[in-house]
Each structure stands twice: as structure tokens, then as C-alpha cells.
Amino acid sequence: xxxxxxxxxxxLGLALASGPALAQEDTMTIGVAIPSATHGFMGGLNYHxxxxxxxxxxxxxxxxxxxxTAGDAGTMVNDIEDMVATRGIDALVVLPFExxxxxxxxxxxxxxxxxxTVVDRGLSVEGIEDLYVAGDNPGFxxxxxxxxxxxxxxxxxxxxxxGIPTTLDNERVEAFQAAIEGSGxxxxxxxxxxxxxxxxxxxxxxxxxxxxxxxxxxxxxDDMAIGALEAISQAGRNExxxxxxGAGMKQIIKRMMEGDPMLPVNVTYPPAQIATAIELTALGLxxxxxxxxxxxxxxxxxxxxxxxxxxxxxxxx
Numbered sequence: 001x002x003x004x005x006x007x008x009x010x011x012l013g014l015a016l017a018s019g020p021a022l023a024q025e026d027t028m029t030i031g032v033a034i035p036s037a038t039h040g041f042m043g044g045l046n047y048h049x050x051x052x053x054x055x056x057x058x059x060x061x062x063x064x065x066x067x068x069t070a071g072d073a074g075t076m077v078n079d080i081e082d083m084v085a086t087r088g089i090d091a092l093v094v095l096p097f098e099x100x101x102x103x104x105x106x107x108x109x110x111x112x113x114x115x116x117t118v119v120d121r122g123l124s125v126e127g128i129e130d131l132y133v134a135g136d137n138p139g140f141x142x143x144x145x146x147x148x149x150x151x152x153x154x155x156x157x158x159x160x161x162x163g164i165p166t167t168l169d170n171e172r173v174e175a176f177q178a179a180i181e182g183s184g185x186x187x188x189x190x191x192x193x194x195x196x197x198x199x200x201x202x203x204x205x206x207x208x209x210x211x212x213x214x215x216x217x218x219x220x221x222d223d224m225a226i227g228a229l230e231a232i233s234q235a236g237r238n239e240x241x242x243x244x245x246g247a248g249m250k251q252i253i254k255r256m257m258e259g260d261p262m263l264p265v266n267v268t269y270p271p272a273q274i275a276t277a278i279e280l281t282a283l284g285l286x287x288x289x290x291x292x293x294x295x296x297x298x299x300x301x302x303x304x305x306x307x308x309x310x311x312x313x314x315x316x317x
Contacts, residue, residue: 028090028285029064031083032278033076034119035097036069039196039223041247044271044317045095052275056282063282073101080105084112091115091281095274099124099166115284119277122167131284132294133277134168135269139299141172143267144218144244145179147301151264154184156215159207161193161200161224172220188214193224200227208235216242222249222266229262238262247271248302248310249317256307266302268310271317273297 032053037043046069053065066087068079076097083089092109096102096118103123110116110128118129148158160176163169173190180187188211193200200219207214208231217232219225225245232238245252246267256263276295284291302310 027062027064029066029087030091030093030278030281030285031080031087031089032065032067033080033083033092033094034067034069034274035076035095036071038071040249040251040317041195041221041223041269041271044315045274047316048272048275049278052278056279060282060286063285070097073097076102077105080109084109084114089114091117091285093117093119093274093277093281095119096121096123096166098164103128115281117277117281119274120168121164124167130292131277131280133273133280133297134295135273135297136299137168137171138175140246140267140269141175141177141220142179143299143301144220144246145176147244147265148176148185148216148218149180149183152183152185152215155186156184157186157188157211157213158216158218159188159204159211159214160190161203161217161219161221161228162190163192163195163221163224165192169220176218176220193219193221193227195221195223197223197227197230200224201231202227204228204231205235208232208237214241217244219243219245221245222247222252225249225252225263232262247317250312250315253302253307253311256302256304257311259304264304266307266310268300268302270297 032049034049035042037046053067056063066083070076070079092114094106099121103125106116106123107128116129117131120134162173189207191203193203217228219228222245225243228243242262242264244265247269248266252263252266280291283289
């Protein structure tokens with residue numbers, strides 16, 4: 001790993017095993033590369049990233065941060081390369097815009113001896129990162145799938161909106177499919193809505209035009225749920241189906257609290273996980289605290305009865 005301090009012998013071995021670094025004398029830099037606030041969840045994630053950086057800069061004067069947000073994978077690759085070339089970062093915290101295009105560039109960063117923390121969307125090759133922080137993606141799909149299996153009847157029809165093609169989307173969908181296996185539920189169609197309201201609206205419009213009988217929708221994300229709900233409303237089919245999103249958007253939680261029959265449950269997936277990733281990485285740089293490995297934040301179901309516990313009106317998401 002790159003260091004601006006002298007670490008020799010056993011001390012160096014301990015630093016490599018425990019965290020990004022042990023030294024605190026010189027300034028060290030953490031690069032943070034995340035997608036821009038293209039939808040609600042990412043808006044919340046950007047908010048928590050900036051708040052975490054501000055908090056850590058006050059706490060640890062020996063740390064500098066460089067934050068870059070990108071609207072596409074190519075821009076994110078350029079941002080990371082610039083962090084390495086011009087800022088000499090000691091650690092990288094990255095939430096890949098997409099898994100495949102970011103795998104090679106992030107692996108190159110790691111090969112230069114820089115600590116790598118990957119958040120949320122994993123890379124397409126396992127074992128590159130030193131630390132992985134994410135919500136429980138298999139749990140996210142499993143919890144939703146269990147609700148569908150328990151609530152729907154054999155022969156009922158559903159459609160599924162997937163996110164951006166990433167490892168985490170695969171994990172969610174595979175766990176959802178495993179949870180409904182043997183239930184007799186028919187999955188009519190499954191298309192990528194890219195965690196985007198407009199894309200989800202268009203996909204849902206296509207589903208509605210193709211299928212006369214839909215009993216429920218797994219939108220797998222609250223932004224996509226909003227798009228799907230709008231398409232359903234415009235088609236005048238509100239009475240026919242309900243929608244399950246995910247991540248606890250305050251707009252969705254408020255409607256659940258009010259008893260909206262189209263939104264019976266939700267599944268947690270906190271955007272504040274980026275703060276966990278940045279703070280663990282910082283802790284590894286300034287102390288001997290072990291921070292390598294996997295840190296997974298569990299998913300749980302939100303119902304009308306407990307929705308108030310998950311309603312944060314002042315949150316950006």
C-alpha cells in the first residue's frame with residue numbers, strides 16, 4: 001500500500017493484516033468514487049457520503065478526502081485514475097457504477113498497493129477488495145420473495161423489475177426466485193428498470209400492455225416502484241395488483257403508514273451504508289483496528305404496523 005510514513009518489519013506486517021495503515025504523522029488521502037444522485041437512493045447515498053466526510057475531516061485532521069461522483073461507468077474510471085495519478089490516494093472507497101467496467105480499473109488500483117473498499121455493487125471478480133460493505137442483497141431478495149410466497153396463491157402472476165446489471169442485482173433476483181420456488185407463482189416477465197423511475201415506468205407500461213392478468217409487482221427498489229405505480233395508475237389498473245419496492249424511501253413509507261393497499265410492505269436497504277464504508281476505511285488508516293473483510297447490513301421487512309420506525313421526514317431519501 002502507498003504510505004507517506006516509515007513502517008518496517010513487524011509493524012508493516014501488522015498494518016497489512018489489520019487495515020490500510022497504522023501511521024498518523026503525515027497526511028493521508030482517501031478517494032471516494034460513487035455514482036451521482038441520479039435517483040432517490042443515490043441522492044441519499046451522496047448525502048451520507050458528504051456528511052461522513054465532513055465529520056471525519058473534523059475528527060481526523062491527518063486525513064484528506066477527494067470525492068468524485070459520476071453519471072456513467074467511463075467517467076467513474078477516469079475519476080479513479082485521476083485520484084491515483086494526481087492525488088496519490090492511500091485508500092479508495094468505490095461504489096461501482098457497474099460491476100464489469102469497473103473491475104479492471106479497481107484491480108489496477110489494488111495492484112499499486114492502495115487499500116480498496118468496495119461498497120454495495122460488487123466487482124465481477126471476487127477477492128480484489130480489502131473490505132466489502134453492503135446491505136444484505138440475498139436477504140433483500142429473500143425477504144421480498146418470502147412475502148410473495150406467503151401472500152399470493154398458486155397460479156397468481158407477477159412481473160419483476162430488475163436494477164442495473166450488477167452482481168448485487170443478480171444476488172437479489174436469485175434469492176427472490178429461490179424464495180418463491182415451489183409456491184406455484186408465475187413470473188410472467190423480468191426486465192431491467194435500472195433503478196430509475198422513468199425506465200421502470202416504460203418497462204411497466206410494456207408489462208401492462210402485454211399481460212392482462214398481473215397480481216403483484218416486485219419492483220426491487222423504491223424509485224422503480226414509483227415509476228411502476230405511475231404506469232399502473234395511468235392504465236387504470238390500480239385495483240388489480242400491489243407493488244413491493246425496497247430501501248425505505250420516505251415517500252413510500254409515508255404511503256404505507258397511511259394504509260395504501262398498493263404498498264403492503266417494503267424491505268430495508270440503507271443508503272447510509274456508504275458512511276459505514278468511509279468511516280471503517282478511515283479507522284483503518286489512523287489506527288491498528290482490523291477493518292478488512294465483509295461488513296453486511298441485514299435487510300428486514302417493513303409493514304404498516306412498524307413503518308413509523310423507518311420514517312425519517314428530514315432525510316433526502
